Amino acid sequence: MTTPGWALEVARDDLTRTSLVEADVPEPGDGEAVLRVDRVGVTANNVTYAVLGDALRYWRFFPAGEGSGRVPLWGFAEVLASRADGVEPGQRVYGYLPPASHLLVRPERAGAHGFRDGSPHRAALPAVYNSYLLTSGDPAHEPEREDLQVLYRPLFFTSFLLADQLAEQDAGVVVLSSASSKTAYGTAFLLRGGGAEVVGLTSPRNVDFTASLGCYDRVLPYDDVPALAAAPTAYVDLAGSTPLRRALHDHLGADLLLDLVVGVTHQDASPAGDLPGPRPTVFFAPDRVAARTADWGREGLDRRFGEAWRRFAPAAEGWVDVTVSSGPEALRDVWLEVLAGSSDPRTGHVVQL
Ligand SMILES: NC(=O)c1ccc[n+]([C@@H]2O[C@H](COP(=O)([O-])OP(=O)(O)OC[C@H]3O[C@@H](n4cnc5c(N)ncnc54)[C@H](OP(=O)(O)O)[C@@H]3O)[C@@H](O)[C@H]2O)c1
Structure with a gap:
């Protein structure tokens, strides 16, 4: 018997209307893996994904019921089960995640750095949102600064x-x-x-x-x-x-x-x-990423970004009060608060799921 999973959905025409829906924990088929969503951040950027959900196709990443949407979030997840080559249970990844307990992915190009989700419904969407970085292969990952990474x-x-x-x-x-x-x-x-x-x-x-x-x-x-x-x-x-x-x-x-x-x-x-x-x-x-990847190569871009991040992260730590809450209801409450714009700019909302 599987434990029921869940997802937080919003009405696309009224982002204040939310529902927590039960969802089956997916079973991986051949070539698939199941991620358990672990820790996510919520900022005005996520609200923008919803506001522009139709125009910029953000609703398509994590499909929901008719008229509803699952607002994309950034954060960490763990591989719960895998039938995909090169992806092992227990691995920790950083990437684009649904407001839900689990995500079924179809890993492609799996390697030391991570993989990309090759699910057909994501194939035509910007690649930058489809890659999952293994924490073990990411030089920028600092375990003690995961919340900063989630937010920033x-x-x-x-x-x-x-x-x-x-x-x-x-x-x-x-x-x-x-x-x-x-x-x-x-x-x-x-x-x-x-x-x-x-x-x-x-x-x-x-x-x-x-x-x-x-x-x-x-x-x-x-x-x-x-x-x-x-x-x-x-x-x-x-x-x-x-x-x-x-x-x-x-x-x-x-x-x-x-x-x-x-x-x-x-x-x-x-x-x-x-x-x-x-x-x-x-x-x-994504257009700027493509242009700079052509100029500097992917490694050159990553190196320059890594240098900038290492200058910024210690400063940003002093500018944010990370507030960690837990569970689906807390995620809904944080969503409504960030949507309303009532959060203090010093507050950084992280939710442990
Ligand atoms: N195009 C891209 O690739 C890209 C990437 C990242 C972010 N962005 C965009 O950059 C913007 C900032 O995102 P963020 O995550 O950095 O934001 P954030 O840190 O959560 O920003 C909070 C600030 O946004 C303003 N705000 C938030 N909700 C509001 C509301 N309901 N009514 C009025 N003002 C509100 C307030 O600033 P003020 O009082 O100063 O107005 C508030 O202090 C978003 O629109 C995001 O989508 C775009």
Whole structure:
């Protein structure tokens, strides 16, 4: 007899409506393995996966019932059972996981570094989300810093790619919105001292926290856009707020060189209409990964990222209060809190399942 598994599903048209559903623990067929989801993080990034679930196909990774979705999370899992070559029970992996007790995968290219899930429903989805890294083969894995990895790794990888892209711009000023978010301040951490002034825009209640990080040259509340100097500026948008975008375009006009859309923490989908500055471009991490892999090779990219991570991790440890809760109900509560945006930016939610 198998123990029943579970999954947390949300209504795709109302992300506040949740249900914990029972699910059978999968049995691996030939070439398959079953992962037991162990420890995951929840940040605004996961909310964005849900907000853009249809547009960017995030709902397709972990299929759910009609009208429902399983919001992708990042974290650690253990191989519970395997009928796949090169994948053994007891191995620990880091990767893209469902909000559920288990995940059935079809490992391909299994080796010392890990494997990729070759399940047919994931084949056409961006490869970066389909790989599972074995902790034993990952030079960046530090057992005592697993919670930091759960919370920051995908975000800081984005920060790393963003900072690299921005270094190619001739902007005298880089402005980041949702400056209190981990992805934004990770980017600012890497940009600071690189020549451009790094300015963070955030909610009034988060100004003090954001300024205290020391990653930004200046931190302004959202209403203070008029305080930005008229200088060649790159805008890195993590908030996705249309009124803010409009205010920046109206204020900076031709001085705005780049408007890069990275996130939608404010969950605002209203169209911006005609803008005086440059057309917003969507930042798509997999494209940057492909470009830099071509330039540096995969090892070169991993090495550069590893160096950046080793500089960032000790600093970030002082900027986050990791809050660990346990079990499916706690996961649901954390989801609702992060969705509502009521978490303090200093809180990092980790859930042990
Ligand atoms: N394109 C990519 O590849 C990529 C990769 C990683 C992350 N991202 C995006 O970057 C953004 C930040 O993600 P994160 O995980 O780093 O965030 P996080 O650390 O959880 O950020 C928390 C901050 O986001 C803002 N926020 C969160 N929920 C809100 C709500 N309901 N209403 C208003 N503001 C809210 C607040 O910042 P403020 O008060 O400062 O606005 C809050 O302090 C997300 O949209 C994420 O999807 C994109």
